Amino acid sequence: MADKSIPHFHNTRGVRVIEVGAKKFMCIGALPPFDHPHIYIDMGDDNEAVCSYCSTLYRYRSDLAGTACIPEDSLWDDHTTVAAAG
Template identity: 50%
Template sequence: MAQSLVPHYVNDIGVNRIKIGVKEFQCMGASPPQDHPHVYLDMGSENEVICPYCSTLYVYDVALAPTESEPDGCVYVATAPAGAPAA
């Protein structure tokens, strides 16, 4: 599976708020297989948005890159399953 251009975020640690470096992204809730439907969220002119599925508050932080989050570990990176052939 190719990594999408739209960052995906997960809240495996169950915090109330996650700071991110983008205003358009997808929330997955948790890592598969416990994920909820992947919902596209767009903050628009605001600096925060709440996921309608898991109620995680996402806050835009200009100091963070799209590959960073605060707390660490909330950026989802798709990986091939063990034993899958290389592309």
């Protein structure tokens, strides 16, 4: 199971930009079993970062809480995987 102390985001919808409330997170690509290697992204002083595997553009928004994201269903957790599989 993934380390949940760092938010994990996915881009199953295939959107161009995912806005996030964290500057350190993991990109998993699409939902399992179609995920790519989970990539740790640290934006540092920047407000945008691109995943080197799936080319998703992540944009930091200070008005979003740590695990919040837009689109809202881009946060990966165990319930996301179960819902997608079921």
